[in-house]
Amino acid sequence: MTAEHLNTEGALAEVTRIAERANAAACFGTAVVSGDRTVIPVADIMYGFGVGFGGSEPHEMSPGGHGGGGGGGARTRAIAVIEVAPNGVRIIPIEDQTSIRMAAIAFASAATAILARTLLKLIRG
Known part of the structure; x- marks a missing residue:
């Protein structure tokens, strides 16, 4: 072996x-x-x-x-x-507070990115 x-x-x-x-x-x-x-x-x-x-x-x-x-x-x-x-x-x-907070941060980040893209499209026409 x-x-x-x-x-x-x-x-x-x-x-x-x-x-x-x-x-x-x-x-x-x-x-x-x-x-x-x-x-x-x-x-x-x-x-x-x-x-x-x-x-x-x-x-x-x-x-x-x-x-x-x-x-x-x-x-x-x-x-x-x-x-x-x-x-x-x-x-x-x-409850796993860390996971809940991380999910909230991820959701807020995604929502902010989508909102920013939408506003830029509206401003640019």
């Missing part, structure tokens, strides 16, 4: 381990009990992976030419809590 083969096997084994853990249970945190209430945190979990390999036929000027690479990432964010109480169950969403 070559070192290249071992690295590929190791990477595939790690991706497999992560995929096995990516299930619905991973989205729910440990329940916290306080008196007659239980609160369960809920998260949004995303994984992403990519690999690439390149190469070219070796020639006189460059004896190498083969390569490879890979990467991955994960993101988690709290999206809600589930409250279980004697009077019922409630799902309490957690």
